[in-house]
Amino acid sequence: METMIGVIGGSGVYEIDGLEDATWTEVASPFGAPSDAILVGRLDGVKMAFLPRHGRGHVHTPSSVPYRANIDALKRLGVTDVISVSACGSFREEMAPGDFVIVDQFIDRTIAREKSFFGPGLVGHVSVAHPTCPRLGAACLEAAHASDITVHDGGTYLAMEGPQFSSLAESIMYRDTWGCDVIGMTNMPEAKLAREAELCYASVAMITDYDSWHPDHGEVDIAEIIATLSGNAGKAKSLVSKLPGLLGSERAPCPHGCDRALEFAILTAPDKRDPAMVERLSAVAGRVL
Template identity: 55%
Template sequence: MTKAMLGVIGGSGVYDLPGIEDVREEAVASPWGETSDKIRIGRIAGRDVAFLPRHGSGHRLSPSGINYRANIDAMKRLGVTDLVSLSAVGSYKQELAPGLFVLVDQYVDRTFGRESSFFGNGCVAHVSMAHPVGPRLVERLAAAATEEKIEFVKGGALVVMEGPQFSTQAESLAYKAQGFSLIGMTAMPEAKLAREAEITYATVAMVTDFDCWHPDHDAVDVKSVIEVMHHNSEKARRLVANLARNFPHEREECPVGSHRALDYAIITAPAARDPALMKKLDAVAGRVLSA
């Protein structure tokens, strides 16, 4: 059995994770470039935890300027098996009000300026994204939220836009009409890269606003978003601490196959593979490339 290790990527408003003991900060070297920041590695209730602020210290990185590949590769190198993404989002549904947490189960990728795969020319791979979220990880998050009395909803589709601007009203109304639940700027390509790295992934979407479709909230501004983020961040820390305390010591098999996503994904013949790319894939795809 593989040892389980929990990783957490903190989004807007979540730049630290109090409660971690025996903490060390590590600048994990990645062939994909620099991570958003040093990774804080420690233990909660005897469980190993790795924490990375997605936007870096002081929120210096734009959603489009984050090196998602380096972040996921570094988590993989540290031994992370399960990754929780904390993300501030806007809501398309009246019942998903600011302050609520949503454990999403689907994504709609509307980003266009980001590197979205570890693979490419020289080693082509196609992983399944039909079910992008780990169901058992979501169940553990739901149990933690229940114990901490944090209001949450399970399920919903999260649209991921390029940003950094907020939506136009026409875009907001269009996404709402299609039945999507939420909109954010950072879950993609993060979720795709986690799947390629065979890391089980889940998003805790923390609602901060109603986007601009709502007749009583027809504009989104940073000031109002930050106010809600401060309340959400405290709940997020309690949620993660509870999750870590009850996390298994050994990795659980993922019902949707995230732990073995590369089993049949690589299509390039061994003789045709690019050695330089193979070297960069040592952590992400080492399990299958060394077989």
């Protein structure tokens, strides 16, 4: 199989540099329109696709991002590996603004989003016990080191609904009681949907602030976030530029089974499956349907 890296760019990352034969491509999805057209090209001989999560010009809120359409569109393009790049706040003194975290766990506190491709007429259950791909996360970690980025290997990401930032009480609870490391608004249900679509998924969280728990920093300051975002965007592009060389153009089956997540996931009997649902999931679950 040929590798195709899909990069979902978060706040501050609305484009990717250096793609050869780059073309903004419109992809139709039965789940609606994706956040934007997808920039498709090659980098160092490896196929790549870039999708700005909030759209160019930042038009989508965390809650209005069409997560299902985005993942479905990437799958339809032939993407095999998804790198999520997103801004986040930190609950740890040692995880400072400007640092990156390779997230490996999530707590999902979002409440206003469609979180599955499956539904009545086609029921499926996948495991997200380990919601990110260790192989892909390790490549992101190596790319960060090669880009001289201060990076932390592993961390729990609290996904909040937003668009408001945390109250002080929430921030303290997420940090001290729940043991979270970073907080953001966009990696859920993205990671769950990627698993349902049998795509390897890695999350690169770019720290912009200390949320509101830190006694010396007070509440989140938007001006400071924007300033940090500018620096993080350049680091993120450098990290992404290293990935083709690390992942290569030829892709073996995922050793962790991300690309076989639906093997035993669909419970609806073949003769009871809704034909419209089967057609709707033709890209996401076509391998097993």
